[in-house]
Amino acid sequence: MHIHIENDANGPDALQLPVELLRQRLETHPQLRSHFTLTENSDATHSATFLANADILWAGRKLALDQFAAPRLSWVQVMSAGVEQWLPHLPQGVTLTNASGVHGDKGAEFILMAALMFNFGIPGFLQDQAQRLWRPSFGGCARGKTVLLLGVGGIGSAAARLLTAQGYRVVGVTRSGECSAPVERCISIDAIDEVLPQVDVLVSTLPLTAQTRRLLDRRRLDLLPKRAGIVIVGRADVFDYNAMREKLNAGELAGAVLDVYPQEPLPTDDPLWHTPGVVMTPHCSLDDHAAYLEGCLEVFIDNLVRFRSGRALRNQVDVARGY
């Protein structure tokens, strides 16, 4: 059984999986020792040769798999949570597992921070500061405020735990309307229109699927109260960024703490850079490079054990569902 590692030569060192590290982990694992042969590549011109012989692929970069002959390939472990770029190219019969959950700890802390920033009016005070305006505003505690959490997967569940512990009332939103995370209640995506008018903080960790694309369009954004702040750490295209920007310009939202954008890096002429109430981080607030590779490797090793024993893999992407 052959595992091939495809690293991204242009990516950061911390995200490359050295074949020696994987070999060492397999050799010290009682159930995985001596079962796999390994190769590693980061030169795109050689990928085809390696894929031709791979049973299992560790993918450190995106590959349009349907453009390769990979007759033995049965399973691909990717290093991202979002997989919308993999799905159109996934050959029939190949299982895809993602890195869902690996972003949870840091992502949850970021979401808690952003929710608190809205409670303390930071987006507004940053604008006052730029104009040297002293305009105190004595609001209440964050505790008891309402967070609508779009997506209760790896990041969302971790965020629900922190927000609930902090006293926020968390309403979770999932496809099914059910989740096991500690939320006050969980609703299905179809039911969000009723809750949007009561929201203090709208948080999205949603993946991009046919159902989620432009879910937060202008009509739904218009249902939010003026006091609401928006936090987006899932896929950007779930939101109509133009509509959101226009509402921020009109003072119809409290602000937006954003880590993701329709185009990345955000073009320098994009008006979002200087939209009032926008606090931007450049798509780095969920990834902890020091811990990320280790987190992905933990999922992979667990999955190799499951694979060997014929059990269902963890983080398996449902192709029809899209995540």
Place this chain on the structure above:
Amino acid sequence: MHIHIENDANGPDALQLPVELLRQRLETHPQLRSHFTLTENSDATHSATFLANADILWAGRKLALDQFAAPRLSWVQVMSAGVEQWLPHLPQGVTLTNASGVHGDKGAEFILMAALMFNFGIPGFLQDQAQRLWRPSFGGCARGKTVLLLGVGGIGSAAARLLTAQGYRVVGVTRSGECSAPVERCISIDAIDEVLPQVDVLVSTLPLTAQTRRLLDRRRLDLLPKRAGIVIVGRADVFDYNAMREKLNAGELAGAVLDVYPQEPLPTDDPLWHTPGVVMTPHCSLDDHAAYLEGCLEVFIDNLVRFRSGRALRNQVDVARGY
């Protein structure tokens, strides 16, 4: 026994104590009913007349008590936590109780927010955003980082609980080197020089006293590592703001989240407004006006019960200590 309420005519409505509200609270309290006469005033030209007959004073504004004849006055309940402006004017034999603890819940949330903002590099990303620069930086989780908490009183204790629950390693600093809050360890003010070099976030909730004035002078600020962020919600004059500003300009600190200033409102020509890494709120991040009066009233009612039964009052200021 006569209680006089001195309200601040220039203050917000939410912080005025109506005499009828106090009367109602006393009448519905089994131990306080029918024991007190009450007056209320907010006209400074009449204060002397009212103080001449007061046994107990509820002070909604600052008064230089030594400039009044108040022969019967034995106890003053003030609505602030800091009392450095009361102490030089406090007549011998008058007990002063403050509002310590009333700011705890909101103050703790603000401190947690500020600590998280440093973890996610927000002060730096705000500067990048202003220059339309896309420069991701993939740091780790907040959990495990070190917060040095100067002052573990009402706000500090509440902050220690939230920060510890979030996984921060909290080192408390008190006059005695001891505290009952959930900190990893507690040290005395004299010992902070040894800890400053290991700090990720330095938080001050300290009152202004002879011992704390300019405690964080240039020499001590120079002991902080470059990665450190500063959060000041106690009295501003505990810090050398000029030295802090110079270090921020030189890139020798990660940033500062400030709610208090040496002069308030901060003069429009103060260079702090545009100092890199500074995030400012205009001295409003601890006071929750919706809950503040009720919080102070709760302390006062409790103290009236203690007063009637001859027990020690809660939040009694130690004049020698200065808080």
